[in-house]
Amino acid sequence: MTFFLPRPDRRWLSWWESRPGYLAVDVAVTAVCVLPALSTEGISWRLLAFLVALPTLLVRRRFPWLPLVATPLFCWGWGVLPVMVICYTVARQWGLRRRTLLAFLLAAGLTVVSSWDPGPNDGVLYQLLVPPAWLAVPVLAGLWMRQRHTLVDALRERARQAERERDLLAERAVAxxxxxxxxxxxxxxxxxxxxxxxxxxxxxxxxxxxxxxxxxxxxxxxxxxxxxxxxxxxxxxxxDQQEPADGVHGVPSDGSVRADVAELVRDCVAAGGNIHLHAPAELPVVAGAVRRAVYRVAQEALTNAAKHAPHARVDIRLADEQGELQLTVSNRRGGRRPSGHAVPGSGYGLLGMRERVTLVQGTLVTGPTLEGGYRVHAAFPLVPAVSKEPA
Missing domain, CATH: 1.10.287 (Helix Hairpins)
Structure with a gap:
């Protein structure tokens, strides 16, 4: 007994683009951002505000505005690293837009205000320029990633379009x-x-x-x-039609292989051929592709026998053996056709027979016999015909 494991349902990962790796990255980023806060002793209002704002980093891909709104809480606490993550996320999600610039200015202003501590070693210019410079780095990285993904998507769409155009041109050329x-x-x-x-x-x-x-x-x-x-x-x-599911072109039949071949033999006998059919009264019903292959192989074999061994005896045998439908066409040595009466051939008869048989997963063996004649033997799988009646 074979057991099939159900495919995991990843609809709950839609906020992370259905990729568990993105969720793992966001969890890791959140854990890294919380480390400075955990190193403090005691519980303060700043720590509580920081912990309240921290979960917004987990949903930053789906709702980039949510951690942006929580930026004041991060800046009031230990928010240098979280604010850098927020700036990268906003630039990555929104791209080079006005709201991205406004978000950067807001984060930079809050960072400057929260870290303002004019001391004897730090000048006012340093206090105003260094925090925005630090935040500009993740913004530029986010814009670069945004542009890279846009370029990759454009290249993929161009490749798909080129493939569709190539298929269309190929179809037009074939038509x-x-x-x-x-x-x-x-x-x-x-x-x-x-x-x-x-x-x-x-x-x-x-x-x-x-x-x-x-x-x-x-x-x-x-x-x-x-x-x-x-x-x-x-x-x-x-x-651009397909071959019919059942039957053979131009051959009225009751739906059996034996009737198809018998009709072919009657036509050849009427034209003066010395052909004998050996087949049981009942043969398995096979699919239309197998019926067509049997008919065409028998037709080509009889044509070759008439061309290369005129007036020779030809025996056709149909049998159900070893789980296969066996077709054997053998002719004896024939007399020579008078010069000037030779029938030209295309040279593709045996190749066409082999292709027909191969298409239905069958086997074909051809070659001369010891008596100087020729023998064609084809074995076809017994693929049952599809019933058209409702079950």
Missing amino acids: AERRRIAREMHDVVAHRVSTIALQAGALSVTAPDERTIETAEIIRSVSARALTELREILDVLRH
């Missing part, structure tokens, strides 16, 4: 590149496929024999389906 790719696909690929579909349709009307008509109709049907899938892909590229 522009997606639109450019969509335009190229529409202008080049869609045009070529549309031409194939139109030519196949014309051939099916004017063909002299039934076999030619059937072949032309298959080409037209495949071209029309390719245009449908291409249109969906263009919508994804142009409108």
Whole structure:
């Protein structure tokens, strides 16, 4: 059993900017300020006034005016060090403002009055200048800390703004590149496929024999389906959409991996392929990403087999083994395609399959067989599909 410790509630530290270190510093400063008063003997009115004013130093960050109001009590007692702390706090919290100057003049005047003791060794000028000079040091330190924190905050905000602008520019660049790719696909690929579909349709009307008509109709049907899938892909590229949660582009299915692959095999067989599907009647229901990966891997493997081993027997096996969905596509040695009829390839088929499988945490093994054929084996994790029905 795992126990989780609750996070400490630091709302009570809001007066110290939710930092325990600041509270510890204020307690230490208060303790240091009280040491001269504790060294005196007996209890006097000056000592009582000093002790009454002392707690205001603990809340000086939240209420800097409160210890400032208590400055007369500090000056009446042993208040040189507390008044220096008050001057630093006021300058640190308020910055270079008129009220900071008024607070400094008030503290300096009270300090001069409370420490006035004209003796034979100290002149009047010394009595008037030395206490304000001592108080000017913490004021300058407070102003410097105020300016430093302001500069740090400005630099942090500038860094955040630069990061936001960088992300925005990256998103714009990605969107522009997606639109450019969509335009190229529409202008080049869609045009070529549309031409194939139109030519196949014309051939099916004017063909002299039934076999030619059937072949032309298959080409037209495949071209029309390719245009449908291409249109969906263009919508994804142009409108920055995500792939559907379930199903595969252009493949009507009842929601099972077996139905997707069976539909693919039927199309290839209709086009003249020698393909055999071996799969149990029931396979586990998996997530949409796994279904798409299985379909695309099988599709690419069949395409490669048709290009490199035409008319060879191709076996597709689907199985639920070792807690994984296993897909194996193997073909035998095929005959050579006549010169001039070779189908050009992009060279990225295996790379695309590996990326698809890796995205769903699967594994892919490809390579030639001992009989001279080729084998593609992919293993996919059985990630269940998310049910859309309420529990």
